[in-house]
Amino acid sequence: MNPLRSPQDIPSEGDDPRTVAYDPNDPFWHDSDGDDDDMDYEPATGGSEDEGDSADLSFHDAAENLSGVEIEVEITEEDEDEEDDLEDGDDSEDGADEAPRPGRPIYISREQIMQLLGHTGLRELFASGGLIGTRRRARMLNDDDDNEGGTGYDPVGPRTRRRRGGGRAAFQKVPSDEGKELMNTGTFGSNDRPNDTLKRKKRLAYNVMQRELGLGSDGRQKNMNKVMRQGMIPESMADTIIHYNSRCYSGQFSDDGNFFFSCAQDFKVRMYDTSNPYDWKFYKSVVYPYGQWTITDASLSPDNRFLAYSSIRSMVCLAPTDPNDGSEPNLLDFANISNHNPRTFHTYFGIWSIRFSGDGREIVAGTGDSSVYVYDIERQESILRIPGHEDDVNAVCFGDSQSPHILYSGSDDTTLKVWDRRSMGDGREAGVFLGHTEGLTYVDSKGDGRYVLSNGKDQTAKLWDLRKMHSKEKADRVDINAYTTRFEYRSNAYDDSQYQPHPHDCSLVTFRGHKVLRTLIRCHFSPPGSTDSRYVYSGSYDGKVYVWNLDATLAGKIDVLKATKNSRPRDPNLLAETYDFYGRNGASWMTCVRDASWHPNAPIVAATSWNGWGTSQGTCTVHTWNDGLEEDEGEPKIGRRVNALLQHDERLYRPAAASRRHWYDDEVDDD
Incomplete structure (x- = not known):
């Protein structure tokens, strides 16, 4: 058995575990790109202490670090027809046989860029079968760079088409009917039973009093104990x-x-x-x-x-x-x-x-x-x-x-x-x-x-x-x-x-x-x-x-x-x-x-x-x-x-x- 690794070989709290130097002869080392599900942490920031709890949990606004960057997307008429078809739920390329006319550039603001970065839009943008698949060309340009060649992006990930009927409106009903049925079966705890006709909030002291007075049958007393615990x-x-x-x-x-x-x-x-x-x-x-x-x-x-x-x-x-x-x-x-x-x-x-x-x-x-x-x-x-x-x-x-x-x-x-x-x-x-x-x-x-x-x-x-x-x-x-x-x-x-x-x-x-x-x-x-x-x-x-x-x-x-x-x-x-x-x-x-x-x-x-x-x-x-x-x-x-x-x-x-x-x-x- 190999001797234990020294403290210098153990990843420090600031290290990305995929980049730590290691000994290839160490039988306990395993570096797999598929195994880092809980290892890679992209930084997130909180606000100042005066901004409250919600500010502490906000993510870093990368827009603060963007300057002099714009995205130019060139869309031909053929591409516009395709987008209309996709929005209508039709995958056919109605304009495929027509010669495409010169496209016009559309400039996207920095705020719009960050909206793309903030959720799955960026992934959809570069996904295979996404905008690249419909012959759209995305280029990141620097103000001082006139080269139109740009840097290419390899399309990755499966094609995901947004279906109708999503968002919060698609959330399951609360309270859940199935859950209420389970609660009534007794499998997941007891339900409170009214002991009198008084309509008031029954705190623990009231329930203890009812138990000490011995009101109700043995089954009711056991149920009261369970209700108090839960x-x-x-x-x-x-x-x-x-x-x-x-x-x-x-x-x-x-x-x-x-x-x-x-x-x-x-x-x-x-x-x-x-x-x-x-x-x-x-x-x-x-x-x-x-x-x-x-x-x-x-x-x-x-x-x-x-x-x-x-x-x-x-x-x-x-x-x-x-x-x-x-x-x-x-x-x-x-x-x-x-x-x-x-x-x-x-x-x-x-x-x-x-x-x-x-x-x-x-x-x-x-x-x-x-x-x-x-x-x-x-x-x-x-x-x-x-x-x-x-x-x-x-x-x-x-x-x-x-x-x-x-x-x-x-x-x-x-x-x-x-x-x-x-x-x-x-x-x-x-x-x-x-x-x-x-x-x-x-x-x-x-x-x-x-x-x-x-x-x-x-x-x-x-x-x-x-x-x-x-x-x-x-x-x-x-x-x-x-x-x-x-x-x-x-x-x-x-x-x-x-x-x-x-x-x-x-x-x-x-x-x-x-x-x-x-x-x-x-x-x-x-x-x-x-x-x-x-x-x-x-x-x-x-x-x-x-x-x-x-x-x-x-x-x-x-x-x-x-x-x-x-x-x-x-x-x-x-x-x-x-x-x-x-x-x-x-x-x-x-x-x-x-x-x-x-x-x-x-x-x-x-x-x-x-x-x-x-x-x-x-x-x-x-x-x-x-x-x-x-x-x-x-x-x-x-x-x-x-x-x-x-x-x-x-x-x-x-x-x-x-x-x-x-x-x-x-x-x-x-x-």
């Missing part, structure tokens, strides 16, 4: 703000709520004892010693004894959670595939998502080579590879905790596929969910073998029912590339007017409002213990956690941006511009909630975020339900700021002008 949606005010010196990518509670882990871009996974969910204690941290770009995912074994975590490598680290066990993590090579599977595969690939099976014997992984892998821990080899997608597999999970046979996989090819390992002799999927028009970022199973939730770059989360999936035969007749624009979510804002509903959508409910931008943002089902399975929730690029009822109505929002804004001083030594452009007064405070986890037994949500000045650092914020109160007389005080070890740090409370020391130099070693 009404305790955590508040935006954060009890604790845990600050990291690098971006935080994910964090989850264990199934029993006694354990929490967070994954950061410094290749560390921190573990916390949350047996008392209101008083966390630092447990231990483990390191991915030669990771690429970041830790992409982690999964805890069902018995809480082992933690598996991955990077953009084919290796998964398996570390014990025992704080007294300081041994190095075991390396699970997912490229070591069983000889019983003769299918060819790539030797190296990045791993985007991993999950333990319910019995703790296997780990399933979604990878950058468009495949799903199943790894047997005891045999120390991959026993199954499913090359079942056309693009990166960003998310995987098991259908339920009792059986390892049913797998779900979500991909950038816009599909969510179902795999039954008991009938995969020919490698065929059991079924396909169609409905997302852009790539999927996350998949979560309710654990009952029936319902599954997904997040997509089309800015929607969708609920699916296993009984309504498309068969492989039906899905194969659908050209999935005909219903996507390949939206570049890492650098652009999504334009709702470009939305087109998928004609083969088989989802039950569609949830909207959050922003799935810049990174693979995650969504989840709420737990049965603390919420009665009443909600689904998701992180968002705008710095909030969105909580929905099953009928797609918004049940609540947890504003992490508001809770954390300016919670650490601006450090001039931190290179925030490596992620986001400076504003006029420097980088703005920005927040992107990438993941959130609802405690299984208490009304607590822990949100892991890219956070800070220019989102160059990270936080894990702990939000509890406090019945709308802004202050708490208990200890510790609401809004306390701590470092990764949960230690009080005075530097977090200093004004910006007083902070002149380098955070990385002063950070306490938590190994």
